[in-house]
Amino acid sequence: MRHSTRCFTASKPAAPRDVTRSSFIRGVCYDEPNAYVLINLSGTWYHHCGVGSLTVAQFKAASSMGQYYNRVFRGHYDCRINPMPIY
Numbered sequence: 425m426r427h428s429t430r431c432f433t434a435s436k437p438a439a440p441r442d443v444t445r446s447s448f449i450r451g452v453c454y455d456e457p458n459a460y461v462l463i464n465l466s467g468t469w470y471h472h473c474g475v476g477s478l479t480v481a482q483f484k485a486a487s488s489m490g491q492y493y494n495r496v497f498r499g500h501y502d503c504r505i506n507p508m509p510i511y
Contacts, residue, residue: 446490454480458509461501463493472497474506 450464454475461472461480479496486492 446488446493448490449493452480452483455509456480459506460509461497463497465493471503471508472501473503473508475501 448466450467452464453462454460454477456477459473459475461475463470463472475497483489483492483496
């Protein structure tokens with residue numbers, strides 16, 4: 425079975441434009457059908473559950489991924505409250 429998780433690194437923007445990327449955010453993996461995100465913060469992976477595709481698209485496009493993470497993700501999308509996918 426093929427997984428639908430899409431990963432990208434913070435050092436490589438999705439769109440060909442000049443964007444300052446975060447040294448704090450090292451990578452992101454997103455499983456859209458399960459609304460599940462893994463975010464690598466300075467070498468440690470954190471789980472986020474119940475995250476919509478618009479939030480992930482805005483995160484990827486943010487001029488500061490670190491600021492967006494702190495404002496939108498930190499303290500939200502808790503996998504103890506929102507269901508975590510079973511693979």
